[in-house]
Amino acid sequence: MRLLLADDEQELVRAIQVILESQGYAVDSVYDGKDAYEYADLAEYDGIILDIMMPTYSGLEVLEKLRKEGKQTPVLLLTAKAAIEDRIDGLDLGADDYLTKPFAMGELLARVRAMTRRKTILQPKIITFEDLKLDSDTMRISKDKEELKLSNKEFQILHLLMENPKQLFSAEQMIEQIWGWDTDVEMNSIWVHLSNLRKKLATLDVHVKIVATRGVGYSLEVTK
Known part of the structure; x- marks a missing residue:
C-alpha cells in the first residue's frame, strides 16, 4: 500500500517513514501543504497522513481542496493536543481520523491500518x-x-x-x-x-x- 506523509517536522517525518516502510508501506514524504496537495492531486494513494500546522497550506486547507475535488482518499490528521477545534473542523471537512501529538508509533500504525482497511472495504475486489x-x-x-x-x-x-x-x-x-x-x-x-x-x-x-x-x-x- 502507498501512503502520503506530510509534516513540516522533518525528523519526525523520517522516523515515521522508517517505521511505515518496515511494515511494508510505500511512503512519499513532503514537508509543506502545497507539496502535499500537489502529490495527493496527481498520484493515487491508499491513505494520507496530514499534519494540520504546515507552511503554505494547512492540513485542513489541503483536506478541503481534495474533498471539494471529489477525492475520497482516507485522511488521518495529526493535531496538537490542545487543538480541539481543529480536530472538529477536520472531521467536518471529511477526515477519517485524527491523532494527537505526541503519539506512540504503535498507535499510529493501528490508525493507519484501520484507515487503509476502510478504503479496501469500499473498493471492489x-x-x-x-x-x-x-x-x-x-x-x-x-x-x-x-x-x-x-x-x-x-x-x-x-x-x-x-x-x-x-x-x-x-x-x-x-x-x-x-x-x-x-x-x-x-x-x-x-x-x-x-x-x-x-x-x-x-x-x-x-x-x-x-x-x-x-x-x-x-x-x-x-x-x-
Whole structure:
C-alpha cells in the first residue's frame, strides 16, 4: 500500500517513514501543504497522513481542496493536543481520523491500518473490463477459468488502466502515479512492465489490449 506523509517536522517525518516502510508501506514524504496537495492531486494513494500546522497550506486547507475535488482518499490528521477545534473542523471537512501529538508509533500504525482497511472495504475486489477480470486480493487476471499472476508493478499499472478505461496515460504519468515524483526509476522499466502485461493479456486471449498512441501515451481498449 502507498501512503502520503506530510509534516513540516522533518525528523519526525523520517522516523515515521522508517517505521511505515518496515511494515511494508510505500511512503512519499513532503514537508509543506502545497507539496502535499500537489502529490495527493496527481498520484493515487491508499491513505494520507496530514499534519494540520504546515507552511503554505494547512492540513485542513489541503483536506478541503481534495474533498471539494471529489477525492475520497482516507485522511488521518495529526493535531496538537490542545487543538480541539481543529480536530472538529477536520472531521467536518471529511477526515477519517485524527491523532494527537505526541503519539506512540504503535498507535499510529493501528490508525493507519484501520484507515487503509476502510478504503479496501469500499473498493471492489474484482474489477471487470469487457471479458477481463482483475482480482485485487490475489493480483491475478482471468478470463473464464483461466488466470495469470501479475507482479506488483504489473498489477498497479493494469489497475490504473482498468479503473480508467480508454483514458490515455503517458509513461511519465504512470511513473508519478505508481512510483512517485521523487523516484529514480528509468523509463524503460515502464516499457518492460507494459510489454509483460501485453503478453499476459494475449495469453488469456481477452478482447482487451493496451494500445500505444504515438507521442501521447497508453490506454486500455476493447478489441473485437
